Amino acid sequence: MDDSNTVVITGMGAVSPYGTGVQALWEGLLSAKNCMHTVAELEALPMVNTKVAATVPTTDYSFIPRKYRRSMSRMGLYAYCAAQEALHQAGYEVAPDQLGFFMGSTLNSISVWLELTSYSQGAHLELIKTSDFLQIMNHSPLAAVCQALKINGPAMGGSEACATGLMNMGLGFLAIRQGLVKQALCGGTEEYHPMFSACFDIMQATSKNSNDNPAAACRPFDASRTGLVVSEGCGLVFMETKQSAQERGVPILAEVLGFYANTETENMAYPSADTLKKCMEGALQAAQVKPAQVDLLNAHATGTVAGDIAETQAAHAVFGPNLKINSLKGHLGHTMGASGTLESIACAEMLKAQQILPTHNLKQVDPQCAPLQYNTQVTNAPLHIIMKNSFAIGGNNCSLLLRRPQ
Amino acid sequence: MITREEIIKQTNEALAKEFEFKNDQLVPTAQLRDDLGLDSLDAVDMVVVLEQKFGVTLRQGYDLRTIVTLNDLYDFIEKLARTHHK
Numbered sequence: 001m002d003d004s005n006t007v008v009i010t011g012m013g014a015v016s017p018y019g020t021g022v023q024a025l026w027e028g029l030l031s032a033k034n035c036m037h038t039v040a041e042l043e044a045l046p047m048v049n050t051k052v053a054a055t056v057p058t059t060d061y062s063f064i065p066r067k068y069r070r071s072m073s074r075m076g077l078y079a080y081c082a083a084q085e086a087l088h089q090a091g092y093e094v095a096p097d098q099l100g101f102f103m104g105s106t107l108n109s110i111s112v113w114l115e116l117t118s119y120s121q122g123a124h125l126e127l128i129k130t131s132d133f134l135q136i137m138n139h140s141p142l143a144a145v146c147q148a149l150k151i152n153g154p155a156m157g158g159s160e161a162c163a164t165g166l167m168n169m170g171l172g173f174l175a176i177r178q179g180l181v182k183q184a185l186c187g188g189t190e191e192y193h194p195m196f197s198a199c200f201d202i203m204q205a206t207s208k209n210s211n212d213n214p215a216a217a218c219r220p221f222d223a224s225r226t227g228l229v230v231s232e233g234c235g236l237v238f239m240e241t242k243q244s245a246q247e248r249g250v251p252i253l254a255e256v257l258g259f260y261a262n263t264e265t266e267n268m269a270y271p272s273a274d275t276l277k278k279c280m281e282g283a284l285q286a287a288q289v290k291p292a293q294v295d296l297l298n299a300h301a302t303g304t305v306a307g308d309i310a311e312t313q314a315a316h317a318v319f320g321p322n323l324k325i326n327s328l329k330g331h332l333g334h335t336m337g338a339s340g341t342l343e344s345i346a347c348a349e350m351l352k353a354q355q356i357l358p359t360h361n362l363k364q365v366d367p368q369c370a371p372l373q374y375n376t377q378v379t380n381a382p383l384h385i386i387m388k389n390s391f392a393i394g395g396n397n398c399s400l401l402l403r404r405p406q
Numbered sequence: 407m408i409t410r411e412e413i414i415k416q417t418n419e420a421l422a423k424e425f426e427f428k429n430d431q432l433v434p435t436a437q438l439r440d441d442l443g444l445d446s447l448d449a450v451d452m453v454v455v456l457e458q459k460f461g462v463t464l465r466q467g468y469d470l471r472t473i474v475t476l477n478d479l480y481d482f483i484e485k486l487a488r489t490h491h492k
Contacts, residue, residue, distance in 0.1 A: 062426075066425065066426050067443070067445075070447075070448075072450075124466075126454070127454060128454070129450070129454050130450040130451055131447070134447075218492065
């Protein structure tokens with residue numbers, strides 16, 4: 001491959017249930033710090049079986065100028081912090097000219113929407129403020145962060161539910177490869193609302209057998225798992241060509257080797273192993289990487305019964321039984337639109353540390369999950385290439401390959 | 407009827423809460439745009455919070471160009487309050 005066309009990551013920004021910053025994310029993951037808790041609103045709803053979520057710790061965001069903050073719901077505030085961190089790590093105090101920005105979310109702010117609908121129910125539409133509308137546009141966080149950080153290149157918000165973060169990394173990767181932009185911020189953002197948990201609960205996709213022990217609520221691949229735990233946050237990565245990074249003299253954190261996406265058309269909520277297999281094979285082909293070269297699959301694995309089985313069966317079909325596999329949803333819960341990027345950031349940290357994080361809460365592998373190499377503790381291992389998967393309700397699947405800087 | 411002092415107090419309270427001003431910024435001669443940094447979007451939201459505060463309709467006949475300073479704003483609300491009271 002022509003090195004000048006290689007896309008690399010030179011900056012990362014994270015807001016997660018472990019707090020603000022990539023360091024807080026990595027330290028939380030390494031120590032398996034508990035960030036799950038019961039939610040009073042869920043406890044008040046007897047028909048909702050799940051009572052647990054993971055949320056970003058309360059933070060004072062008044063350092064963001066009011067002029068910009070007025071257009072930000074919580075997911076916008078998270079995105080501002082993550083974007084600023086990623087820019088700084090990439091060596092910028094202000095956004096470079098024509099920086100691309102690719103970011104989305106599953107839904108927009110439910111809290112602000114509910115405020116708006118409360119106005120209409122009382123027929124007090126005159127109480128609506130401009131800032132309400134500016135916070136609930138589908139691309140509100142994207143637009144608000146562009147204003148605040150003066151990002152003046154193409155800004156596009158791909159939205160594919162749980163795959164949003166990784167899809168936007170793929171978009172950024174392709175935009176740089178195709179020459180649309182030289183540099184791009186890419187990822188996803190999400191803010192928690194109990195409605196998320198309630199909706200996934202109706203679909204019987206939530207964890208429901210560990211409400212009295214929130215720390216153990218999400219158990220990917222485990223025989224006793226019952227579902228996912230909804231979470232929130234924002235992950236953004238700064239991408240550019242390897243040539244650009246070398247010319248600027250900034251450290252390369254990871255190389256992006258390839259990306260692929262496809263869509264499940266048989267069922268919105270249940271991916272088939274065959275479609276997931278084709279997605280992973282597509283990414284390998286795009287990256288010109290052989291299955292045996294992949295050292296680790298960082299799975300989407302949210303802890304749902306059907307999803308984990310389908311993903312492991314697909315992975316087994318592509319890679320065989322020697323593949324090392326982990327999921328970070330047991331630590332973080334499902335950060336929804338942010339998950340693909342937050343977990344990719346964790347992959348870059350694993351490549352740097354040469355350590356494989358365990359699947360938290362995995363005690364006994366479900367015999368229906370395919371036989372793969374599951375690890376239950378932090379493991380030192382030579383890591384060169386990691387595949388990251390993200391699959392969305394709606395059938396949107398994607399896989400991306402990261403390599404340790406050469 | 408509401409006094410001018412009460413109008414000033416309640417207006418300042420509403421603006422301080424909505425736009426995060428400190429009390430010493432809210433002097434009568436302060437210009438809404440140039441000194442307090444309120445832009446056209448803020449002006450719309452200012453009308454919403456003041457209408458709630460005083461129970462009057464400001465948006466009809468409201469012209470930001472004629473209201474440059476806080477003092478102009480107090481005058482405008484006082485005039486409306488008097489009309490409303492009649």
